[in-house]
Amino acid sequence: MTPFLVSDKWYDIRDLGNLSREILEAADRILPFGVVYVLAALIGFVASFLLFVLPSQLIVGVYGERRIIGRMQSRLGPNRVGPFGLLQPIADAIKLIQKEALTPTRADRAVMYIAPIVFVMPAVLLWAVIPFGENMVIADIPVSLMYFLAVSSLPVIATFMAGWSANNKYSLFGAMRIVSMAISYESPLVLALLGAVVMTGTISLSGMVAWADEFNIWMVFVQPLALVIYFICVSAELNRTPVDIAEAESEIVAGYLTEYSGMKWGLFYGMDIGYALAASGFAATVFLGGWTFFGLEQWVPGWLIFIAKTHLFYFLFIWTRGTLPRLRADQLMAFAWKFLLPLGVFNLLIVSTERMLWSEQDYAKGLIYVFALVNIVLSVALVYAWARFNGYRPEQTPTRPRLVKQAGGYIPVGERS
Amino acid sequence: MTPGIEHFLTVGALLFCLGLAISLSKRNAIGVLMGVELMLNAVNLTLITFSRFAVSPNPIAGHTFVVFILTVAAAEAAVALALAVAVYRNRETIDVDRLNLLRS
């Protein structure tokens, strides 16, 4: 089906890759060897900045997040600088650049200097394998899911370097916490993703998008439990607020960021948003069908659908951040090992069984919807049953009369002993 | 200069010997463990090199060996570091020179 737009031509806006490829091939014919790589880097930089970094990172990431959280907490949020406070992120950045970047006297200067740089690099590298649209992926390697996991294990080292090098006990606490969190939450995360890998039979992100397109279903419907586990684990690894025990300001000042100031701190802060966006993009690719939307991608550019899905997922991060209270360190640790890990194993078992049944039916298209229905029911049942098994009870809102009755009833003033 | 099998094997050999020197000369038990990890890495590199360059009917076998070495390395690191922590708890040191209770 080819609607009013013609594919594979440079003016097809659904695939910006064609346009840049045309430009680069034309440039390669004229320019000497090597210049075309510089040109490609420039095009990529400008395009990604205009399309993604500027709207996402600054407007949605900083401004939108603060406005939405302000609305959730009955505040206004930034509304002074520029129209509706839209220039607030830029004002913040200017303020951060002007500030002095302090280094404590007995800090490990080299490591403290390198840590923000090491923290920034993986956030950029992560985007290399995420498909923005058809043919719009920088490096379509066959092991892109593994690549994503591998690169996302690097920022832990950077945060550890930041925490340790400052020679401050609160920084060191933050570093210890983030290292233990990274170890604990990595295993349920990988188990959750393994479910998706088993179902699709590929570890390439483009392959997963193609699978969603072929069977007309998103992974989130087939494995809702995996998405929940992924979301919780990623929030924990990224230090998002409900689970940000590594920089919990009410306990350990600012964790590993205690001694950082100025633009070094700004890099950590900005890249936190970058990582959350990359994780959202990854989730949109694996669980929400990437740049496809049940045929709508024939009419709307796929990269717009992808960016919309990414921000939809990112809104979940903002939502949890705005509404949930922070957990304690030991609660988080117990949650990973006693709750998420067994659920991940159950999920993997169920998915493997279904995959086996499915392969015996020659991958019949209708069967996947049955699996989706079964899995949604099973997920709810599993979460509820495992919570009951572990002794969690749903909290009931106490009402005042009941409290008084429980305490022995109301005793009039004269009869009190 | 186009890198061939000798270049990769040279890097692997040098890495192995550096790891050996580290594990034989470091005083800290964790330093010794780091040397062992370097040696395992060098062996992995050599295996992958042979798997890529050697004339073989079954080149994937080298990769399989590397997967097993990775597994063993992970298990070894976990147990060795647990040992280091346990020894530190009892002796307040993990200096391999000073762990000499059996010396008469």
Add this chain to the structure above:
Amino acid sequence: MEGFGPSFAFWVLAALTLVAAGGVMVSRNLLHAVLFLILTFIGVAGFFVLLSADFIAMAQVIIYVGAIAVLVLFAVLLTPRSGRDNGETRWALPGILLAVCLAAIFLFVVHDTAWNTVDEAPAGLDARALGTALLTTWVVPFEIASVLLTAALVGAIMLTRSPEEEAEDALV
């Protein structure tokens, strides 16, 4: 392995890996040594990519950088009083001498052998072939490896338990 790209990548990676491994040797601070070690692991992963072993490269980064290096950092922080120093033992000199001799032998063997090699990367080095090999030809070692991992997990937990925790469990 023709062309400018692979050669350039090889020399850069070789310099990175060996310099970082030397950094593990010479750095006085144990935590700097761990950071150099991480750099070495990443360099070796780069070599794996160069040798068309994508899956192994990613597994290397995930396991070594994501797990083993983090464990080492953890262990360094849990052994505070002796953890910071990365000095040599009294037996350092014989050890280094042995390593140098071994390096000489290795280099002689590497450069004196007429290797029978192929230029093009052989087909069937992808992740799918690796998975098939692991679950057909090598399935018994694979299962044994998983048992080994479980045993190591249980053993590590038992080793690091404090006496107080054991006393608490004995009461139950």
